[in-house]
Amino acid sequence: xxxxxxxxxxxxxxxxxxxxxxxxxxxxxxxxxxxxxxxxxxxxxxxxxxxxxxxxxxxxxxxxxxxxxxxxxxxxxxxxxxxxxxxxxxxxxxxxxxxxxxxxxxxxxxxxxxxxxxxxxxxxxxxxxxxxxxxxxxxxxxxxxxxxxxxxxxxxxxxxxxxxxxxxxxxxxxxxxxxxxxxxxxxxxxxxxxxxxxxxxxxxxxxxxxxxxxxxxxxxxxxxxxxxxxxxxxxxxxxxxxxxxxxxxxxxxxxxxxxxxxxxxxxxxxxxxxxxxxxxxxxxxxxxxxxxxxxxxxxxxxxxxxxxxxxxxxxxxxx
Ligand SMILES: Nc1ncnc2c1ncn2[C@@H]1O[C@H](COP(=O)(O)OP(=O)(O)OP(=O)(O)O)[C@@H](O)[C@H]1O
Ligand SMILES: O=P(O)(O)OC[C@H]1O[C@](O)(CO)[C@@H](O)[C@@H]1O
Ligand SMILES: [Mg+2]
Numbered sequence: 662x663x664x665x666x667x668x669x670x671x672x673x674x675x676x677x678x679x680x681x682x683x684x685x686x687x688x689x690x691x692x693x694x695x696x697x698x699x700x701x702x703x704x705x706x707x708x709x710x711x712x713x714x715x716x717x718x719x720x721x722x723x724x725x726x727x728x729x730x731x732x733x734x735x736x737x738x739x740x741x742x743x744x745x746x747x748x749x750x751x752x753x754x755x756x757x758x759x760x761x762x763x764x765x766x767x768x769x770x771x772x773x774x775x776x777x778x779x780x781x782x783x784x785x786x787x788x789x790x791x792x793x794x795x796x797x798x799x800x801x802x803x804x805x806x807x808x809x810x811x812x813x814x815x816x817x818x819x820x821x822x823x824x825x826x827x828x829x830x831x832x833x834x835x836x837x838x839x840x841x842x843x844x845x846x847x848x849x850x851x852x853x854x855x856x857x858x859x860x861x862x863x864x865x866x867x868x869x870x871x872x873x874x875x876x877x878x879x880x881x882x883x884x885x886x887x888x889x890x891x892x893x894x895x896x897x898x899x900x901x902x903x904x905x906x907x908x909x910x911x912x913x914x915x916x917x918x919x920x921x922x923x924x925x926x927x928x929x930x931x932x933x934x935x936x937x938x939x940x941x942x943x944x945x946x947x948x949x950x951x952x953x954x955x956x957x958x959x960x961x962x963x964x965x966x967x968x969x970x971x972x973x974x975x976x977x978x979x980x
Contacts, residue, residue: 664694665936666710666755669727670701670734670762670769672913674785674799676921677727677761682718683929684759684783689715691937696755701762702769703734705746710753722922725802725915727785731762737769747776757936759929761785761798767944767957774957779941781932782957783925787913790834792963793955794946798928801920803830803912804840810908811845811878822875824848824866824901828888829908835882835967837912842880843971848979849877851891853884854967859891863898865980870901877901927952 667684669677685695697717699709721728736742750758750773757779760770763786770780784791787803807829814825827847831837835852842850848869851857866877881891888905896903917925928945931952935943943954 662693662756662936664696664754664756665933666696666698666750666753666758667729668698668701668705668758668760669729669731669785670760670766671731672763672786673725673727673731674787674797674913675725675802675915675917676798676925677785678718678721678724679917679922679925680761680783680785680798680929681727681729682722683926684932685713685718686715687930687933691933693933696753697729700730701732701734701766702737702742702746703732704730705749706734706737706742708749708752710749710755723916725917727761737772743772743776746773747778750778757941759783759932759936763788764791764960767960771942771957774942779936779939781935781941781954782944783928783932784944784946787837788831788834789836790832790965791944791946792960792965793944793953794948796924796947798921798925799913799917800836801924802915802918803837804844805918806912806915807837807841807880807908808844810911811841811847811880814906815845815876815878818876818878822902824877824879824895824903826879826881826888826892826895826903826905827908828881828883828891828906830910830912831882831884833884834965835884838880838882839967839971839975843975843978845878845880846979847878847880847975849879850972850975851879851885852882852967852972854969855972859894860898863895863901866901867899
């Protein structure tokens with residue numbers, strides 16, 4: 662193998678650049694040529710492909726977003742799009758590929774493996790919703806961003822004795838809300854993986870108000886419902902001076918944390934080692950602090966599980 666390609670796909674995530682850099686530099690270190698593919702699978706089909714040098718990825722490790730751009734390109738689920746992608750790979754002499762993205766991107770990667778190109782997937786998404794990895798690239802940064810926002814909101818919550826409902830991204834996964842809730846000392850955390858009772862939340866708020874703590878922050882995962890809806894439901898049980906805040910895409914941007922940069926670097930280098938060993942159709946992860954890889958097909962049948970011991974902990978620490 663002489664030449665590999667890299668692309669980023671799906672929602673951008675902080676640390677994707679660090680992963681691109683690690684793949685490129687490790688591959689060049691091993692004597693391979695590296696081609697960047699812009700705009701995910703859309704750019705692959707369009708042939709938006711360029712040769713990278715070691716300096717292409719210089720001054721990028723600290724930047725959020727993705728220098729290779731990203732796209733949602735549902736047409737790649739069709740055979741026709743895939744075959745056009747294959748044509749482009751052949752035209753540029755690219756023999757194997759690293760795909761950095763979420764679960765959807767892994768389907769695209771697997772399609773290329775079926776067409777004869779070894780492909781390794783790296784979990785680049787803030788949502789932390791990928792099976793067989795304890796953490797995805799971008800999750801740690803996203804949590805840190807939410808915690809910073811919660812700290813700021815708590816100033817106003819305390820000053821005006823208000824209750825803030827803070828909605829955070831995560832698709833169907835509650836991980837961002839859960840970890841941010843524990844780190845930010847949230848009075849309640851509402852996630853799709855655990856049932857909740859609005860009446861009970863209201864009486865908890867009421868009793869802490871009676872004990873003297875008259876402000877609160879509630880972390881709400883977007884997979885449950887919208888913040889204004891939740892605030893409306895809570896308002897039916899009392900006057901908690903409610904405000905709803907949606908953090909939205911703010912949580913997806915910004916410089917990656919040191920943790921995400923290290924994780925991305927480890928995973929990127931490992932992806933190249935796997936390709937050099939002639940392996941493909943694998944998804945890289947980190948499990949119990951070890952970098953691992955699993956057949957990507959097993960991921961499609963598996964489910965990511967939120968760390969529910971943190972939910973119990975959050976409850977035990979706020980009552
Ligand atoms: N079944 C599929 N077959 C081939 N390609 C697919 C398939 N599903 C998704 N893709 C490709 O992967 C891209 C990214 O998928 P998607 O938009 O679901 O984001 P993701 O990778 O899951 O990331 P995130 O959820 O973090 O935004 C799609 O736009 C499409 O190009
Ligand atoms: O940026 P878009 O396409 O609106 O997608 C938003 C979704 O993407 C993510 O930011 C990453 O998967 C989710 O948390 C969110 O639900
Ligand atoms: Mg996804």
